[in-house]
Amino acid sequence: MQFSSSLQQGRLIKRYKRFLADVIPKGAAAEASLTLHCPNTGKMTGCAEPGWTVYFSVSDNAKRKYPHTWELVENHQGEVICVNTARANQLVAEALSLRQIPQLAQYGEIKPEVRYGSENSRIDFLLRQTGEPDCYVEVKSVTLLDDKEQGQGYFPDTRSERAQKHVRELIQCVQNGQRAVLLFCVLHTGITRISPADHLDPVYGALIRDALAAGVECLAWRADISPRGMQLVQELPFHVSGQDSSIS
Template sequence: MQFSSSLCRGRLLRRYKRFLADVIYQDNPLTLHCPNTGKMTGCAEPGWAVYFSTSDNPKRKYAHTWELVENHHGDFICVNTARANQLVAEALELQRIPQLAQYADIKAEVRYGNEGSRIDFLLSGGDEPDCYVEVKSVTLLEEREGERAGQGYFPDTKSERAQKHVRELIHCVNSGQRAVLLFCVLHTGIERISPASHLDPAYGALVAEAVGAGVECLAWRAEISPEGMTLVQALPFEIHGI
């Protein structure tokens, strides 16, 4: 996936009101739209390099969108959460994910489940049952005592919405369908993924239940640069304590 226009580079001053960020660009202050409603832990430190796109839509209040940040280790992080589904869609169409390459039909944002949800991708047309794929954007890298470097987590805070999605996937497999929880890793410093049970114990317990029920958990990391991004590498998925 290539960015539609060249990204500009600035320096982060602050992120605020969830959807806004102030940067210094060419020695001038500039306000960006921040397309990320999460806590963005470890993704928004003042002074870090930020990369942003520019829209030519005259109706937009903020023409510039924050896309990437480069941390003090030189890792690139994509903070635009909409990019995760775009990357996965590209990977599915090009059959880059071997476990999901056998399906001919790909539909996005399909209503399903008992809790009023939309599945990110519904795959069909293969020899197996239809496959429901829920995508999660992963950017949280934590260095916790006793853990190896490169440990990534999802979510970055308590998320009842993420809990709901896992329950829906459990219902899918219990109904005889295939269900996949696909962690799209948008941080080049992350080497493995685990549920963030220390931040959302209920989510961690639900993921463990889901795995036991037959939900498949996959993690794929993107190669990221100011020119574009591509899903390139499968990462280990681990549930601590199991």
């Protein structure tokens, strides 16, 4: 996927109130700060340090209070992170339509945002193909990098009852004779492998182990990220400690 227009560059002052961030646009004076919409409800640990380079898009919608949207951030190590979580589903949708994910390439019908499950969820993608069980694909955006163990990424970045619910729903899909896939979309160029964040959400970690045992598939794909655009390019290992679940 390509960004609809060239992203503008700035320097992060701070993120606040979850949905807002102040930046100094490139070439502007320090007092000429700009407020961006931050499309990320998470903690954004390791993604929002003051002084880092940010890239933002500009909307031509005159009704928007904040027409600028924070898209990317570059840390001091030169690693690029996509903080706009909506991009994960867009990337996966593109990869599915182009059949770039080998494990899911056989499906000809792709339906986004379909209601399912006993807990009233919406699956990110329902895949169908004649002669195949329906395949339910839940997408998760991964941006949390361990600052002590090089390349180790985790999901979630905080305790998440919503993420727990989605795993339970996927387990039910398998129990009902369908296929279920949890697809971790890695939006941090410094991450080279993925694990559940047991240290932040042990309930989620336990559910992942239950899901793997039940037959839910866990895939991780890394995106190539630049101010011009993004694309899923590489499958990464997914590993759960204490269980032989590595995928590469």
